[in-house]
Amino acid sequence: MDHKFQLTAHALFVEEIFDIHVACDFINCIPEDVILELEMTPTMKVHVKRVIENMASDLTSQKRDATSSARRLRTQINMPTVLRMRFIGERVW
Numbered sequence: 583m584d585h586k587f588q589l590t591a592h593a594l595f596v597e598e599i600f601d602i603h604v605a606c607d608f609i610n611c612i613p614e615d616v617i618l619e620l621e622m623t624p625t626m627k628v629h630v631k632r633v634i635e636n637m638a639s640d641l642t643s644q645k646r647d648a649t650s651s652a653r654r655l656r657t658q659i660n661m662p663t664v665l666r667m668r669f670i671g672e673r674v675w
Contacts, residue, residue: 585609586620590630593622 593604609618 586626587630587633589620590622590626591634594627594630
């Protein structure tokens with residue numbers, strides 16, 4: 583089951599948005615005409631939450647690095663103030 587973590591992430595989303603508990607999810611395998619049930623265990627939910635937190639942390643770090651690089655570049659080439667405001671590194675995320 584390659585999609586169990588994806589389904590777990592979706593289950594976490596549904597739990598957060600609708601304030602309900604998701605105990606299981608289903609996969610409908612069309613060509614084989616089979617429906618598989620996937621139990622949402624607490625261990626899987628904790629694992630997926632950690633992966634999502636790590637991804638968010640990595641993205642924050644990358645944005646911080648990109649902004650720092652943009653500032654260094656601006657300083658090195660002495661851009662006018664008007665151009666600085668339009669520089670991608672100034673975008674607020």
